[in-house]
Amino acid sequence: MTESPLTEAEVAEAERELEVSFPEDYRAYLREVSAGGALFRLERTDRGWWWAGNYEGRRELLGMPFPHPDSYAEAEAELLAREPQAGPFEGDEARSAWDDEAERFEDLKTAGAIVIQEHGCGFSSLLALTGPLSGTVWWDGRATCDRIVPLSLDHADGARPVRFREWLDHGSWALLPPNWG
Template structure:
């Protein structure tokens, strides 16, 4: 199937239907973009599929987490450390089967915990190698963009025009037309 280079904007009825189905209200700048510019283009396309409304390129994201508020990374720092302290060690188990069972349980719990770190957001732009730009849809950071750098650093950080001055996350409107790599802290990820 050939997709147009820039998908058409959505209608007001489509946006209302998508918001109702997803259990969210889109941030105003993103909503305006969907209605006036495109359902995709600069971001992953919001589309209605056989599974309902969702974003292209986000098939592995959990739908049930979208209505939850996006958590600031500082809020789970201690919990992250606690998970690693509870990492099973082979020497603490009588045999390999018991260790494997414990490790499987830990992995399942940690996978869920990691998924919750991006609750309330979707991948707006995929950058390859596990890096992505997230657009926050819900919570106090709704309408801002964040860098998911967990592939190499285990960090999610705000994309910002002013990292030296407090790193206020950019809004969707500020981000449009910019390269997410240029909104990272100085020296991050570029040799």
């Protein structure tokens, strides 16, 4: 059974509950396609509105602005410089505390964003929902290169991140029914 796209009332209810305003192109996608596309679906669950395929524990980070990867490079280098070196005692308190800090730091890299599509092997596409980068799509390549990079239609250095609608329009997969847009 194919579910219907969300209604305007459902989209507005989700925004209120999640305390975010969706980018306009994403709102249009939710109202016109969301049940028929290949992206993770925003749905009402027994715990409220959330996206299929997204970790529920990230709810607290959704309202924070999505950070540009350049904004945390220095803090990341400082964190890595403080990583405890392997010693005679496996699992010591210093290592455990650092691991917790590093895990939280990794979570903050995607604050304000959702996974809109999973690509396997730890790779995904992210949609920034909050902050100055709201409405842009990013490649989460941390599985191999420890980086989150903007997806772009321009291959020049410093290219602007692609907007959600551009990403949909230039995708190499069948995301949308032929009558959308």
